[in-house]
Each structure stands twice: as C-alpha cells, then as structure tokens.
Amino acid sequence: MWSSPFITQPSSVSQIMLRVLLALIPGIALYVWYFGPAILVSIVLASATALATEAAMLKLRQRPLKPFLTDNSALLTAWLLALSIPPLAPWWLVVVGTAFAIAVSKHLYGGLGNNPFNPAMIGYAVLIISFPAHMTHWLTPHALAGTELTFGEQLDYIFNSVLPKGLSLDAVTMATPLDTLKTQLHLGLSVDNIRDMPIYGRLAGKGSEMVSIGFAIGGIYLLLTRIISWHLPVAFLATLFATAGIFHLLDPAHYVTPLFHWFSGAAMLGAFFILTDPVTSPTTTKGKLYFAFGAGLLTYLIRAFGGFPDGIAFATLLMNICVPLIDAWTQPKVFGKKGGGK
Incomplete structure (x- = not known):
C-alpha cells in the first residue's frame, strides 16, 4: 500500500545526530588544512572516551547498551568538545573533559533528553576553569608558523608531553x-x-x-x-x-x-x-x-x-x-x- 506523497517518516535520533556530525566535516577539514591533523587525534580520543563512559553509565543505570550507544549523541558531544579545546591538549585533558560531560552533565540528570545543560559546554567549562594554562596553547596556522611539528611530533607531545630537542611550546603555539x-x-x-x-x-x-x-x-x-x-x-x-x-x-x-x-x-x-x-x-x-x-x-x-x-x-x-x-x-x-x- 502506497502512502501519500505529503506524508514523511520522522527521522530517528541516530539519523539526526549523524547528519549533524556530517555537517561538522567541512569545518574539521579546513581545521586540518590550516592547522594540521592534531585535531583528529583529539576527536578520536574524545569519541572513544565518550562511548566508553556512555557504556559504563548505562551499565550502572541498568539500561540497554545498543540503543543508546548507536544514537550518536555521545559522539556529537565528543566532537563538539574536541573542537572547543586546543588540538595539542594532552590526552588526559580530552579524556577528563569528555568523561565529565557524559557522566555528570548527561547521565546524572537522567540521560539524553533530561539534561538541562549542554554537555559539551559543561565539559569545556570544567577544563577552562580547572586547567586554564593547558587551554591557551593553540596551534599556529601553517601560514604563520616558522617551525611546524610533524604528525608524529604532535602525537609525541599529546601523549608524552615531549617536543623535539631545542623547541619550546611557544614556538609552535599562539x-x-x-x-x-x-x-x-x-x-x-x-x-x-x-x-x-x-x-x-x-x-x-x-x-x-x-x-x-x-x-x-x-x-x-x-x-x-x-x-x-x-x-x-x-x-x-x-x-x-x-x-x-x-x-x-x-x-x-x-x-x-x-x-x-x-x-x-x-x-x-x-x-x-x-x-x-x-x-x-x-x-x-x-x-x-x-x-x-x-x-x-x-x-x-x-x-x-x-x-x-x-x-x-x-x-x-x-x-x-x-x-x-x-x-x-x-x-x-x-x-x-x-x-x-x-
């Protein structure tokens, strides 16, 4: 039986969230083009932390995992938070902010649909107040950089806080x-x-x-x-x-x-x-x-x-x-x- 042409199926939460994630890609692509791939590391770290924290909280609340882990809401929170902090932020900073955003500002209020505050912005506020020094080191764009870090060197700093010998953080950030x-x-x-x-x-x-x-x-x-x-x-x-x-x-x-x-x-x-x-x-x-x-x-x-x-x-x-x-x-x-x- 055919439905009328003016009747449409409402989009699911996962479909809506996926489209929002896709809409972020032009900005992310330009971010990588002008500042390098370090932001992708932050996004991956935040995404993994968000899904792990979401699963842990759902388990504690005795809720089914699959419907909530696949609705893409945790991923959207992760991406927005990662895009709001410096791409060379140490790995633990991304993990702390994302875990707080999911566990506290989302699940302690009852999960998706019940949180009164934007989780990504709560995570950002916690980081900027608690670790202000780490939130001020933004990568210099390629057009201005006298010295640029390779992707491997960016990874080394993110995970080990190590820069190439003779190079200071001020030389690559602003x-x-x-x-x-x-x-x-x-x-x-x-x-x-x-x-x-x-x-x-x-x-x-x-x-x-x-x-x-x-x-x-x-x-x-x-x-x-x-x-x-x-x-x-x-x-x-x-x-x-x-x-x-x-x-x-x-x-x-x-x-x-x-x-x-x-x-x-x-x-x-x-x-x-x-x-x-x-x-x-x-x-x-x-x-x-x-x-x-x-x-x-x-x-x-x-x-x-x-x-x-x-x-x-x-x-x-x-x-x-x-x-x-x-x-x-x-x-x-x-x-x-x-x-x-x-």
Whole structure:
C-alpha cells in the first residue's frame, strides 16, 4: 500500500545526530588544512572516551547498551568538545573533559533528553576553569608558523608531553585572535594597530576565519535539510552582529567590527551546532528567539568585558538555566481557555 506523497517518516535520533556530525566535516577539514591533523587525534580520543563512559553509565543505570550507544549523541558531544579545546591538549585533558560531560552533565540528570545543560559546554567549562594554562596553547596556522611539528611530533607531545630537542611550546603555539585582541587592547593599542598584526586576515584570525566559514557551510546544510530551524542561529548571529556594530560605531578604536566577531572563536560553531541542541534549548518559536538573543548578547559582553576571550560556552550555559522560564513564558494560549495555557 502506497502512502501519500505529503506524508514523511520522522527521522530517528541516530539519523539526526549523524547528519549533524556530517555537517561538522567541512569545518574539521579546513581545521586540518590550516592547522594540521592534531585535531583528529583529539576527536578520536574524545569519541572513544565518550562511548566508553556512555557504556559504563548505562551499565550502572541498568539500561540497554545498543540503543543508546548507536544514537550518536555521545559522539556529537565528543566532537563538539574536541573542537572547543586546543588540538595539542594532552590526552588526559580530552579524556577528563569528555568523561565529565557524559557522566555528570548527561547521565546524572537522567540521560539524553533530561539534561538541562549542554554537555559539551559543561565539559569545556570544567577544563577552562580547572586547567586554564593547558587551554591557551593553540596551534599556529601553517601560514604563520616558522617551525611546524610533524604528525608524529604532535602525537609525541599529546601523549608524552615531549617536543623535539631545542623547541619550546611557544614556538609552535599562539594565543587565539580573540585573546590577542583583548590583551593588546589592555596594553593600550588601537584596533587598527592590532589588526595589522600578522595573525589577522581579512575577517578575523588567519586560518581560524576559514574554519568558521567551514562550520557556517555545515550549518547551512542543517538548515536546508531542516535538521535545525533558522530561529536560533539567525537570532544569535544577528544579535552578536548588532551589538558589536553599535560598540564599533561608538568607538572604532577599541571595538572591532561585527564580522570579526562572527568569524572569530566559536561563533559559527555555537550558532549552528551548540545553541541548536534540541534538549537544552527552548521548544517554542518565541522562546528560541529570546534564548538566542540572550546568548548573543552575553557572548559579546563576555568577549568585550569579561575575563575569558570567548563567551560561547558560558553564554550557552547561562541561557540553559533560563530555558524552563522561557518555555513557561512563551507557551501559546490554549484555544478556548482564558489566560493562556496554564
């Protein structure tokens, strides 16, 4: 018996998560092209840790393994966390952050569908607060690197903390463009002087701006395939653009352009892959817009005035706290019932 052409089968959780993972590939490919293959090691480590921790927690909770291990949600958490930390991070840092994200921020709240906070961002927050020194050594892009590590040398550092003789970590790593901007502004330099530094390209940091474009391409794929709706990414990016634009117009010597904020740090990754987590974001259309507006505003305020160079993780977690209230305020009225849907 044939079904009508307008009736479609809903996608399973594993299919949706798989498509999101596929959408990350353009950004990852550009990451490897501009910074080397070390990020792939972090992704593999995080993936193995996520699946092992997921299996252990399911066993402790006496839940079946196969349905949850194959839904790809643990892998997505692993990939997002791996992409949020330096690719030369020691192996144990990746393992600790991923295990905490899965065991504590996901399973201690009841597993997939019950966690109020984005697990990957919880893992990132734990690492940046607990091990700040290890979270500042980002690989220098090939275009700027005077000395480059081979893949074998990168592996040796990740697993053994050993660099080639006579080579220091500072020779192959650097601060992020956002961190450099904040540091140099505190030293009294103007935006124009800072943007003349060799680490910056046309939009933002050399290499990192292209990685952001890769994640934007993946995000557009998610929009076209209707895996995510436009409300969260568009409202977030519009808020970040508008807020940065206002400050830039008021004082261009101390505040960079909106496009710099779009293509720096984790803005594109956050817009299309982190904020759009269906479990930890609002369910209503209005709620999504309010949520994204708050996240965009907080991201800019943390970047411009906070103690961290990027604000995506903490903006996401702060807005996660507000989701129950946002959903309660934005529920549509029940037809025929005075005073709304209570």
